[in-house]
Amino acid sequence: MKRAPILALPILFAILLSTSFSMVAYGATEKAVEFRPCPASREYITALEFLRDNKDLKLPETEARKVADAIAKGCAGAAERFIRVSGLLTRAGFSGHEAAENGKRFAVGTAAEVDTFVSVFKRAFAEEYLDLDLEASLHMALALSKEFAGDQPQVRNDFERLLAFCSEDRKLGLPKPQCGAFASRLAAKGEPWNGGVALPFIRGYEYLTSTHGPSLITGDALKLGEALLAAGPGAFENFTQAYGYAVAEHGLALGRENAIKFARELALTTDKHAP
Numbered sequence: 001m002k003r004a005p006i007l008a009l010p011i012l013f014a015i016l017l018s019t020s021f022s023m024v025a026y027g028a029t030e031k032a033v034e035f036r037p038c039p040a041s042r043e044y045i046t047a048l049e050f051l052r053d054n055k056d057l058k059l060p061e062t063e064a065r066k067v068a069d070a071i072a073k074g075c076a077g078a079a080e081r082f083i084r085v086s087g088l089l090t091r092a093g094f095s096g097h098e099a100a101e102n103g104k105r106f107a108v109g110t111a112a113e114v115d116t117f118v119s120v121f122k123r124a125f126a127e128e129y130l131d132l133d134l135e136a137s138l139h140m141a142l143a144l145s146k147e148f149a150g151d152q153p154q155v156r157n158d159f160e161r162l163l164a165f166c167s168e169d170r171k172l173g174l175p176k177p178q179c180g181a182f183a184s185r186l187a188a189k190g191e192p193w194n195g196g197v198a199l200p201f202i203r204g205y206e207y208l209t210s211t212h213g214p215s216l217i218t219g220d221a222l223k224l225g226e227a228l229l230a231a232g233p234g235a236f237e238n239f240t241q242a243y244g245y246a247v248a249e250h251g252l253a254l255g256r257e258n259a260i261k262f263a264r265e266l267a268l269t270t271d272k273h274a275p
Contacts, residue, residue: 057096
């Protein structure tokens with residue numbers, strides 16, 4: 001009987017050792033994956049019992065079960081998010097089906113999205129604020145929450161600040177519908193920003209209308225301010241610096257109109273290589 005060569009044993013041992021290390025490494029990789037528990041059963045039961053007990057939604061049992069199943073896919077907190085949104089919409093006057101459909105969108109999402117939606121919808125719909133109709137209020141609230149990819153607390157804060165700014169008589173004093181469109185449109189421009197847009201815009205507007213700046217009338221200042229806002233966080237500072245240099249005798253010594261044009265062109269220059 002021939003015996004295996006002695007040299008084969010170290011090779012075999014090396015192979016086995018390598019395999020075991022690979023298995024350990026694989027196990028370590030597997031353990032590194034974070035699994036978050038999804039209490040789908042709890043969310044389903046909570047949602048279905050709410051739908052059965054809620055007299056405003058009036059969903060048939062078959063539809064209620066389908067809605068509860070969709071809600072459960074949102075995992076932790078999904079039922080609560082659904083209840084907050086659908087409850088608000090039914091109290092405002094939406095049908096049970098419409099309220100449930102919009103509520104489902106927020107079941108799969110975050111509590112911050114719900115906070116923004118509720119805040120914006122209430123201000124849009126309330127008579128003492130914008131007094132918009134149901135559809136307009138819903139559209140505005142969705143645009144700044146579920147359809148907004150930026151920082152939720154920040155856009156909510158921006159909307160509230162801009163709403164107060166444009167509605168006060170000592171500030172802009174715009175009519176309610178115009179003020180709402182203004183506040184939501186500008187707040188939405190903060191989606192790519194790292195920080196709020198309300199304060200930079202307000203400060204920029206004050207400069208544009210002041211005697212230290214170009215002394216623009218309200219309409220022209222709002223138009224230019226919105227263009228600067230869309231250009232990015234540094235645009236207002238760029239404009240202020242450029243305009244000050246353009247009108248200075250030791251700078252360019254330009255007249256007001258040419259100085260505005262010069263400063264605007266520099267301020268709206270953006271970094272094409274920026275992410």
